[in-house]
Amino acid sequence: MTGHEILPHALSESVVLRRATREDMPAIVALLADDQLGRERDSITEPEDMEPYLRAFEAIDEDPAHLLVVVVLGSSVIGTMQLSFLPGLARRGALRAQIEAVRVASSARNSGVGNQMITWAIGEARRRNCALVQLTTDKRRTDAHRFYSRLGFVASHEGMKLAL
Template identity: 60%
Template sequence: MREQLLDGGVLLRRARAEDVPAIVALLTADVLGAGRETADPAPYAAAFAAVDADPAHLLVVAEDGGTVVGTLQLTFLPGLSRGGALRAHVEGVRVAAARRGRGLGRAMLRWCAEEARRRGATLVQLTTDKRRTDAHRFYAGLGYVASHEGFKLEL
């Protein structure tokens, strides 16, 4: 991934191992994530190593003045459907509360679409919890369509 300077001087770049605590802080600052995340750093370090080692996954951070203010993961999924299309899946989108409403999330999702096109994907998809009504409006405003009903099975 090439680093990219977003509007407002925020740098979008590949996450590094030293960013993991800041990423976890963004995940736990979220009302839904607070109940899902753990204080143990070991699983996050292992997950980061696996994501970082796999070229199909790209964990990025938005950095402003040396502080991580946003994050997301972009994963590329080859498949046979849609004529063998490559899909891009966006996961774990978070923007620091103090930075919301200023276009950072919008810029990050635009970058996802551009990166997906660059890599040959024909579709960008994401899921969001049904309770995140503000996020639903945000994604719809970017052109995402709520076209499917999702199901999960906790293991």
């Protein structure tokens, strides 16, 4: 854990946001797969299917510029997201925060957990002196677009990707 982190963080009396551990990975992958787009690309059918996720977790966990968090209710992981801090030359050498892979368990959607997660991420970006927070969301996720707009995010750029 780096000195930058102030975790765990209570989102409410019973919900805690904390740094993810290797033991959380099955729950995190289940959250990724419990999604309209993730069902095909993130489902686990064989034990060895978990290996690429574990390798990615190790890389994220070892790099202080990246933070993978989970939201826990009791002993259940009900949310996850990755927050990355990217140095850049644009905007006078500004640091920016990139939010990735935001997922909330279907049983916890519309409960305010997602709002609390993003609010925490914005606060952490401010604490680390980022000039902006950015994220991408698939064009097919219209509910997510409305959610991020309500939180003040603006669709200011057209993103492009090239699958390799």
